[in-house]
Amino acid sequence: MASSPPGPRGLLKRWAIGAITIAVLMVAYFSFGLKPQRCQETPDTTFDANGFILSGKRGGDLFAYLYFGGEKGRTLYANRPEMILLFFIHPQGTPPERIVVRGKNLETGREKDFETVKGTSSYGSDWKANFVFPEPGCWELWPLNFSHEGSIILEVKPSPTS
Secondary structure, three states, X not given: OOOOOOOHHHHHHHHHHHHHHHHHHHHHHHHOOOOOOOOOOOOEEEEEEOOEEEEEEEEOOEEEEOOHHHOOOOOEEOOOOEXXXXXXOOOOOOOOOEEEEEEEEOOOOOEEEEEEEEEEEOOEEEEEEEEXXXXXXXXXXXXXXXXXXXXXXXXXXXXXXX
């Protein structure tokens, strides 16, 4: 025996249950982090360093030179040395020979300090280090022992497997 189609009350009940289910899933999706969040990196830009146009990221007065040899779109990886040169656009005072850069993974809260050393090249004065990020994530970097304005945010990917 065939069942008869649901009446208007049955359709309304099914529609309400469906709407409530969708609403609950949307709340879970947006509120509980079920949606993967993309790292909001500092945008790429250029910087004129003594007549050399460098590509990197700038946050306030801090410029990070990442793209050696014009290599744009460089991917940074966790647990391996990543050479980064830092420049201060409008330094407030005389920068020290060594600058400690604090890194914070905005996804996990983990922090790490990186020690940079002053160098002089055709670009002028810069501070460089091999940054070894201990885990992938969205890392914010800012100098600790030098007065400046700004920070940069970098996306660090998991190390590729060999």
